[in-house]
Amino acid sequence: MPKSVVIPPGTGKPLAPYVPGTLADGVLYVSGTLAFDRDNNVVHVGDAAAQTRHVLETIKGVVETAGGTMEDVVFNHIFLKDWADYGAINGIYAEYFPGEKPARYCIQCGLVKPDALVEIASIAHLGRPA
Template identity: 75%
Template sequence: MPKTVIIPEGTGKPLAPFVPATKADNVVYVSGTLAFDENNNVVYVGDAAAQTRHILEIIQKVIETAGGKMSDVTFNHVFVKDWADYAAINQVYAEYFPGDKPARYCVQTGLVKPEALVEIASIAHI
């Protein structure tokens, strides 16, 4: 099955050997996305809502680059550093998925940088 690498304009270099997304058979797989600037520094340190918004803006840009829209997202994998941020994350998350919500799971875990409070990976069918 052929695949296409999706790298939106202005995307920073990943910290590890991966790409922002791949598309195969009209399915877009978005890598785990954190609130990083173009130099892989965490932005909005201490603010889970702002980090979530930043992450979802990046995911939206990736999905749109692949030819889709956020309503095409069918599944999200959400990782949180602290359950205390869960409500703030959900409030922002709901703004990006106002209609039918995608399936998802959410787990508490350590993230790649200590300042990171949330990470989201997505699957979209476009």
């Protein structure tokens, strides 16, 4: 199966061996995304809403680089550090998915850096092969 790597312009070096996105058979898989700057430092420390917006903007950049829009996102995997941030995360999330919502799940867990409050991975169906 042909596949292609999707790396938006200006993307920093990943923290581990992965790419921001992979497109295969018209399906875009967006790696778990945290609120990192280009040097992998957490931004918006202590602010779950701002971190969520940063994460979703980063995901949007991957989706758009692959030729899609956020309306093409069909599934989100959401990881949060503390259930106390659930409302703030959902408030921002709703801004990025105002119409029909993608399927999703949300779990509480530890994240790769202590100041990270939310991580999201996405799947978008672009409807065309890589």
